[in-house]
């Protein structure tokens with residue numbers, strides 16, 4: 001599938017870009033060298049990707065800027081206070097103007113309709129850097145992280161890893177066995193993309209979220225889940241313990257997404273009891289060696305320090321992998337696409 005292609009490409013780009021992961025070869029003098037370290041494709045050479053961000057970002061912005069430069073191109077950060085969009089100029093006109101000078105748009109927006117509007121009127125491809133409904137590049141990084149750590153979930157791979165966990169993890173991408181992935185907390189953009197991705201790849205998703213419909217996936221998301229046949233792989237409950245039952249991985253996100261700051265007090269009350277802890281996962285019957293992931297930024301209320309900084313946590317590998325997955329998507333979507341592909345003027 002396209003998803004597998006992006007994951008394999010991300011892994012490839014990571015291995016050829018990081019000296020300590022590059023395959024070693026023996027030179028004539030007997031010394032080992034990273035001779036196979038290669039420059040990634042310079043598919044963004046002389047190209048610019050506009051980063052149209054109306055909300056804050058650390059990871060997504062860093063990943064996009066560093067990835068674009070490794071691909072030989074430039075990422076142009078356009079924050080909401082920098083340009084005319086939304087204040088003096090419509091989204092429609094901005095899309096046409098930005099797309100007239102750049103080869104791609106990576107956009108972080110408020111309401112999801114804004115990104116659809118951008119995509120409708122941009123002459124160049126538009127990639128979602130987070131919207132009210134979806135956060136697709138996040139779940140790609142999550143999937144790469146899980147796949148690189150496939151040996152943690154599979155006893156037959158683990159015996160090989162016992163000899164050399166490092167090369168098990170970095171030499172090749174092993175296939176991930178079907179996992180049970182639990183999500184505990186607010187059903188927001190990150191979870192929504194999990195719901196339309198993991199079941200298609202054969203994994204089960206168990207969600208623990210308060211019954212109030214505002215903390216559950218909205219209709220637009222659920223319609224897509226059903227359309228893709230993902231609903232059969234999803235179990236929903238209001239009980240966080242039931243949600244983590246049999247989980248190989250437990251994932252959460254902030255309870256207060258960007259733009260919901262005014263609801264903070266109410267949300268802290270409504271999500272009481274949903275904090276991811278050792279105790280909760282033990283009581284719920286998660287697998288003994290469950291792992292933890294979080295898109296970040298993280299607050300203590302949704303996961304305690306013991307889990308977040310403990311040996312189960314994959315969170316910083318996950319944030320590193322934002323770069324390689326975004327680089328893969330940039331390469332495939334913006335890099336290997338050129339002026340010929342430009343939409344005709346309406």
Ligand code: CP
Nearest residue numbers: 057058059060295296
């Ligand atoms: N996970 C994530 O998207 O982080 P940023 O908001 O810092 O980009």
Ligand code: NVA
Nearest residue numbers: 188189257258295296
């Ligand atoms: N759900 C969070 C994700 C941040 C990366 C938000 O939208 O703020």
